[in-house]
Amino acid sequence: MDLTARLMNALTDPDSDFADPAPDMSRVTDEQLGDLVAESCAPRPWTPASGLAWGAVRGAVAERRPRFTPEACRRLFGIMCDRAERGEFVDLAQVLTAVEHRTGPLPDLTALVESLLGLLLETEPETRRPHLLLAVAGLADEETARAIEARLVRKVGPVVADELAVVAALPAEEQRLLRLTHRDRAHHEPPPLDDWRRLVGHPGYAAYARRALEAAADRTDAIAKGEIPYRADKAFTDEEVRTVGQAARVALLRDEPWLPELFDRLLPGVALAPTAAKTLPSQAMLYELVRAAQDFPTPELVTTIRTVRRTVRHAGVPRQLDKMLRKVEAALAERTDVALRLPTLGFETDATTEGGVLRRTAGDYTAVITVTDTAELTWEKDGRPLRSTPAPVRRDHPALVKEVRELVKRVNAQLVTLVRALEGGYTVDTHHPYGRWRTELAGHPLARTVVRRLIWEIEVAPGDWRAVLPETADALPEAPDDAAVRLWHPLRADADEVRAWRDRVTEARLRQPFKQAFREIYRLTPAEEETRLYSNRFAGQLVHYPRMFALFRARGWKSGRLGPWAMGDEDVAERVLAAGEWRIRFFHIWADSPDGAELAATDQVRFDRRAEGGWQEAPLAEVPAPVFSEAMRDVDLFVGVCSIAADPDWADSGPERAYWQRASFAELTESAEARRDALARLLPRLKIAERCELDGRFLVVRGDLRTYRIHLGSANILMDPDGAYLRIVPDRTKRDGKLFLPFEDERLSLILSKAFLLAADAEITDETIRRQIGRRA
Template sequence: MIRDMLYDDVVRALTDPDFALDVRAADLSGLSDEEVGDLLAAAYRARRGATDAMKGARVAVHQAVRDSEPRYTPDACRRMFEAVVACSEDPDDVVSLRPVVDALTHCTGPWPDLSGPARALTDFLVEKGDATHPYSLLMVASLGGGEALRTAADLLRRDGGAIAMDGIDVVIGLTPAERTVLVQVDGLNTYDPPPNAPDLWRQVAGIPAYVAFARRALEAAADRADALQRGEVPYRADKAFTPREVDMLGQAARMALLRDEPWLPDLLDRLLPGIAVAPTSAKTVPSQALLYELVRAARDFPTPELVTAIRTARSVTRHAGIPRQLDKLLKQVEPALAERNEVALRLSREGFDDDGVLRREAGGGYTAVVTVTETAHLTWEKDGRPLKSVPAPVRRDHAGLVKELRDLVKRVDIQLGTLARALEGGFTVDAVHPYGWWRAELAGHPLARSVVRRLIWEIEVAPGRWRAVLPSTEDLPDAPDDASVRLWHPIRSDADTVRAWRDRLVDGQLRQPFKQAFREIYRLTPAEEETRVHSLRFAAHLVHYRRMFALFRARGWTSRLLGPWDAGDGDAALRALGAGEWRAAFFHTYVDWADGDGVASTDRVRFERRVAGAWREAPLAEVPPLVFSEAMRDVDLFVGVTSIAADPDWTEHGPARAYWERAGFAELSESAEARRDALARILPRLKIADRCTLDGRFLVVRGGLRTYRIHLGSANILMEPDNSYLCIVPSRGKAAGKVFLPFEDDRLTVILSKALLLAADTEITDPSILMQVGKGRAG
């Protein structure tokens, strides 16, 4: 009864200018999906001549949509059409087909007779020349009868290009049910797709006629690119494809990538370089738009072959801005690749033998040898004797072979880097592989083995009993081919086991492809259990904003660029995890306290779960431990790397200076604790071991002039006995470069460089450092 009264009140608030409803107090969460659909139709009609009270009611209805999946009765569907037609009669209103398409695709019964409003909408859009959403237009036009469909098709064929014309004909020939599926991907935001986009594409992949069109379209695009390169088609920069063709080719690529079509890799090897470099000497390209759209398609449904093709296109383009843009997009593609287990770990053998060696004869007793260890290396031999460089006769007579092999080395290194990032990204998916396949295609693969064998793996040798192995140092156990294999993660192990693995890596001088044994882990804290739905663990830090924004991109997070402009004051950086079922949100605010230097303040972290195609806030306790840990690890990285506390040149005063002084020597975060643990193992091996000790959050270095305390989080330095600050601009010293590190960590490198420098402070010649050391010196 109460719910019925609320529904009636909202309807009246949307339709009666004299009725005011306190929408802030109105809780619409209890309404059914059908009632929300009815209200949306009424809200859309209320756009014309709405009072402030009616606008408030409309806002309340649209907020309710975020927490529901609206459904439309046939009557509500009809009323939505009529409302949009009414809006089209207002020259100041903006008309979109999205509301009527949503009503049709979520109608709870047979569609009503919509021929009248459908014809009116079609005529309106055709007269305006508005073909923004071609599939939606064709769907609405088909309801208006044959003449409406013909005029809509004529509009879409106009200046659309041959590929687009083929696509339009395919859509016209689909059944109403197939068209209803396809229309849901029409106008999808390819820059920031909704969480249910993969499900929509899977439905589209079930339409045979559209699958066939996807192949035809991509083959036609590759043929056109080839013709351009041969000079058979006149070249105009960025004009090789029309905007509608770019959209349709992006959709076709997603279809083929989702289906992992076997014909696609060779085709993309032709298409991407063909549109990334001009057929002339010009520093332009045939189609930037298509190039970027294909990379965005790769972000949605990546394959290792496409990543390689994109990197190849990057290497050949002469356009100055494209490599930078491709790098940004690739930083989103490679983390997504990790979540496609069925294709992510696929590598070709490239002609290498089982030991990762490829030999090519060059004549005259000369042999090229490409060896894959941690990376690929090209060397030369003469009658079996190693040579220091490319022999002159080979360089003169076999320049093509030399280039081919150098390109192979680059390509293999790209593939190994992609594989490592895909494996690491698989942590949040908790990816599991069949033992037989893993042993043959990863651990035994001539290229993949260089990455795989330096990682710790768990093999289920008996039901529920996992055995951890490091393939580079021990034989693989006997287990059935269908036994499960997964990457070992420290969050699943006890502290003694983690310590043992860390000791083993350092003792064996084994550098892992990414941080695994020394990986930081983040468990729920009592404070986070108290706040329940958000974490403040990394809140209230001041960071260099532009550096943090770059790290967002590098780690696969998305966020708007903030700054001193409208709506530029705050945002949440987002990253999908756990095969797209979870999403982390890291809130931050632009404060600009640093004289225009671009400083941001960090805020809370929240998690959302994907429910019925939409994101819903989730309590922290319900987030899978691996997903929580990996997301918080990224946020720790953002803060640790970009905090102004780690900036030795910081000179600003006021609140920012107070933060710098407080945070620059604060308690250690999990990443700094991992750094401390690594140092405990590394220090005894150094020539300065007798001058170094670990004391809480500091590495204490005894020099000849003074004793120094290097903070393990910020790398800031205090000098005893007066705790005065020592400013040394970070650098990667040559001495630090010779020290074995079990993982890559810029801050650890800086700390070791400073320690090696300060342990021999009597040899320092830099006057700025000597002046600081001399002040207040004891004795």
């Protein structure tokens, strides 16, 4: 019996003895996979054999697209009818996918469609999934489709009914595209960009998008005024949420000029109750609009979301918005046509600070907002700065005080968005026209504080790129307005150039908005050329899993949660890069410790490219160098920050001690090498310079009592002459807030803090540390 037959038997026969946990699904054709997918939807009791077969089928579907024969389509419709009769969930999106990817002519499904829709409309509200119901109805005859449409329009409310009427007037192809966008959102997948672009070009649907968003904003305005009674989370139905979200995506992709002002009404309207209650008019609508921003972000919408995040009263919403905003910012970085658009907000360039400044008068006093690294608010009287907000201003001008404070928050939100958008553009090799860059970035009163501290390359002649760092008095070169400008990346530079820029940034004591001059680069290794499809560079590491899971979220990665439960033993974290063209996957495994610590073991890294609407695994050598480097940089961050090797509490702990001993003082990764390079430039400037030197993987510090070797990766310490381990927990070190660092690096700060402490070891008063220093092996 071949593999397909064995899998089919496992799905259909409760007495099957199928027991292969990892069958070779490459032996199953796309058509055979379609047959298996259809059969796996049948409502049957679960058995160990069917569970293994189901997992194998779903795993194959995640890697490639099944094809459905006409008979498989008919079989799937019959199975869905059985599910509807039993009151079980009916996946209409799966049905439409099968029809769309069939191998032959569409069979006559009229009787099955009528039966399926009749069952669904008896057992679930008509307001649920109207677009999918209409799409399925369209597979029958015209009379059935019209009857279903008329029934739905009466039930779904004016916003959704308006859309259904617009959809009914669209050409058949546009209706199909609309169904696809609804389907993909239902499955939490990024929308198919080409399909969306074709949809938004239709003037009828574009006009509807504005009507829907205005109707939604009018409703929240009415709730705020008390014209509509307030009920928590009841401002919109589920289908209205989905429909308005669809309209928002269309308007965002079209980058409609009326949209920012409308979002400034709608988002606060769905996020703030008209009373002092901590509930929301519609938490679902708020999250749906933020998801729309993840798909098609604009800087104005990002700023509005940040503003709402600060004012919402519900305790859990800000945390959720923070997670979602990270994905929005990552997406904004790759939407280069709008990412760098910043309003001036009334600011003017200040010659003394090279940043922006705005002044507002309040009687005898003046509010001054100055933008350098960040926006700061001060008050003046007769040109003299005051220490705090004057009491007369707080008493007589409360609205102005609130306005300028909110403006400071908004500017800082815009600066954060700009920084993340610029850095995220590395994977798409973003270019800007020189004329626009000079006026809208380098000359912008708010953006210039970020732009001037970064290294830029201008193409002064075809193929001739000139690098400049405006903050260090570099004059901008002469070049045409349409010349290309891009951020400098060390991946494109030789070692001498990288060294020169690092020296320059350090000498100027310049803190860059993100790590650029000292940025790590990751190139393909011989071992990765040998393995071809995967990298083991970061495999075999033990990490604190909750910390790594939090970092996944912070860096815009998607991952399931590991844990001691069924199917919780392994997962794949993934991130989409390069404007949706590439995906990185980072495999990791649950490794619970005997003492209850939540650990994970790291495994392979793989890359996929977008192909035929899905993902196809790609050899590492075919991944563009910037995509490979930036993706591996994230994985290095996960391992470096979360490894138990950097945790002093693991020095004497259980069976993991062998790993800790090996990894705590291992060869340096790229991030640790960048740390070493920074230290080489910083040490001569420190007052403890004569007591310090770099020796391979270590910073060697000579104290009065001992000599210490601080590992540049883990920050763990060995003491000479016997190599004894010195345990110092981070909160016992003294941080020097005035110490200049060319980039933000908690581990570098920790290493320097330990160095200052140990250089004066005779003065240490902590008895735990003194006992260790005095002990001899």
